[in-house]
Amino acid sequence: MRVFKFGGASVKDAEGIKNVYNVLQRVGYEDVLLVVSAMGKTTNALEVVIKDYFDKSSSLQSSVQEVKKYHNHILLDLFEDDTHSVFTAVKTQFNDLDYFLAHNKSPNYDFVYDQVVSYGELISTTILAHFMNHMGINTQWIDVRNFIKTDSNYRDATVDWDLTHKNISKNVKRKTLNITQGFLGSNENNFTTTLGREGSDYTAAIFAYCLNAESVTIWKDVPGVMNADPRYFENASLLNQISYREAIELAFYGATVIHPKTLQPLQRKEIPLYVKSFINPLLKGTSVSRGVNLEPYLPCFIVKRNQLLISLSSIDFSFIMEENISEIFSLFHEFKLKVNLIQNTAISFSVCVEDKFDNFNELNAILSKKFKVDFTPNVTLYTIRHFNDSAAQTVENGKKVVLKQISTETMQIVTSE
Template sequence: MRVFKFGGASVKDAEGVRNLLNVLSQTGTENTFLVVSAMGKTTNAMEAVVKAYFDDKPAVAGALDEVVSYHDAIARKLFPADGHPVHGRMRGLFEEVRGFLAWNKSPKYGFVYDQVVGYGELLSTTLVSAYLTDNGVANTWLDIRKYIKTDSNYRDVNVQWERTQEAISSLSPGKELFITQGFLGSDDNNFTTTLGREGSDYTAAIIAYCLNARSVTIWKDVPGVLNADPRYFEKASLLNRISYREAIELAFYGASVIHPKTLQPLQRKEIPLHVKSFLKPSDPGTTVGKGQGIEPQVPCFIVKKDQVLMRLSSLDFSFIVEDSIGDLFKLLHDYRMKVDMIQNSAISFSVCVDNKFGRLPELLQHLKGRFKVVHHENVSLYTIRHFNADAIRSLQDGREVLLEQRSKETVQLVVK
């Protein structure tokens, strides 16, 4: 048994769906479970529908019509005949969305979000399943909400593993291909829940764990996991192998590798994870699995831009000790600052944060009542795993280094 996951970029248009069939023609479909994300930027578009529902009711119809038009255009290229049953199934799904928005009485944003946004995956899998069937690939479409059971912490649920294991174990994958949605589950009341960002990867891992799969493959528009983001670094190179632990370390520092939530169930059963290109399916890609470090042994570069560096020192030169640091972390939590790096001495405390929610002015005002505060906005935090002197020099050249921190395998630089 193997699990394949195709993300939104792989099925963003009709050509992408055709290419998915091409990938399956090269890999085969026996003993395969297919997990598919919403098409292209559909999740963002459905989020716009939810936002309009709460902020601008008259705009809801227009926001949803954009999603309808996008999917209709793809469907008409894949199924030109007006009478094809997939068109009716698509209309039925959109009517369900409109119906929910009409009768819903809940004022809770998270609940409404999960009921609406999840239709992106229901639409994509409906289209893909029908296209595969029309092209001679027998498959069984499954509603994953019947199998992945969760609590009701909408938008960021916890999986109820025993119930999920029991439900998924009832399936008997064989020669026929299963196709289902990523990102979705359901609670005890059978309302739709979502697994959070990177939720489709997590879905693939949950299914693999419950079925004791031999592998999970995530199909992406890159050749595999690279040692650096090619948008910011020249000469990014492919990593052939990464250990589970190394992948989690890279993700912790901000690399867009694989979310730790996805890796944890795979690591427990030592199920290897492959990251491969859907454009070149015969290429080897990257394997994440049991083992040591990375191969090849090269520095890995990670950058977080638009950060804020704050240096706090006591007004009376007293020590910054446990109670002060505890208060500081509570404030950072209260003002929703994501902490990416800390460094402290006897009388100072430096922290690099992501001002994601725009509450920096409020936080600074609060801090200045107790500390001397110097802050730098729009800085970049660079992290190098497995650094060497050349790697550090490449980041220092032409940049002002505001803060540096090193451990045995990792160096971090905050630069302007």
């Protein structure tokens, strides 16, 4: 079997749904399992619903209504007959959402989050499956929650691989087009869970692993994986081949290539992953697989903006030792600051971090009791894999370099612009 993953951008409107049909006509759909995300920005819209729910806001009904209107508009664009069974199927799912919001008693934000956002994927796949049937492609709609079983760590659930493998290998029909949801699973009590960051890609990898699939293809609005973000670098080039190891290295430094948790099950069975264009589906795209590390062999640029550079030094000029570093990292973890670069000397310690939750001021108050703390906000961290002098110059020209670190394969440069 082949596993295809279509993200939210590929199914954001009626034209997107029609294009998925066209892609399948061109690349084939027998022995295919589709993993599909919520449509467009639906997850964001459902996060507004959750916020209004917890705030007990009078806007709750209107925020739910916005999600309903968005999907109903797509339905009316796809199906001329508004008595088609898809309208009833989608209405039933929205009724279930309304019922949950009216009757839920749990104050657990993460639990509520998973129950509510899941409707994005459930509804998108329902619409897609009905449209494929309408166009003459027989489909099997799968509720992924009956297949991928997890623990109860809502919003970042861990997969029960033994039970999941048993469910998928025994119950997925071959020789048909299967359509299921990305991002979702369920726990032992059948409450919905979600798989965390890049969850839909991970779902595709889970099914591929359990089905011994021939390949996984992630369909995007770009021709494949580029060596740099075209928004920041001119002349970004397509990478034809990336090894599993190199893709994990790139992801570690922040490249939005493929999340390591997606690659790990594929690597274990050497299942190739392709990143291809849903606009030009017959182009080769990028292959992430066993083989050459990188082809063509080019410097790869990763940019992380809005970083915070923190420098800690001992107040009494004593060494910063292991116990100090251990304490510092424990605090970073507690205050949810993601560390992207580390550099230390005998009496100082510098880190470039991401303060996504605006916790640094509180952390700084604690650190300042033991260390001299200097910090520079809004710096940019550039990472260059397979760097050369020309690549470094590309990054450094016209910028103030405040920190640079070089290892065998990787150069990291922090700039304040």
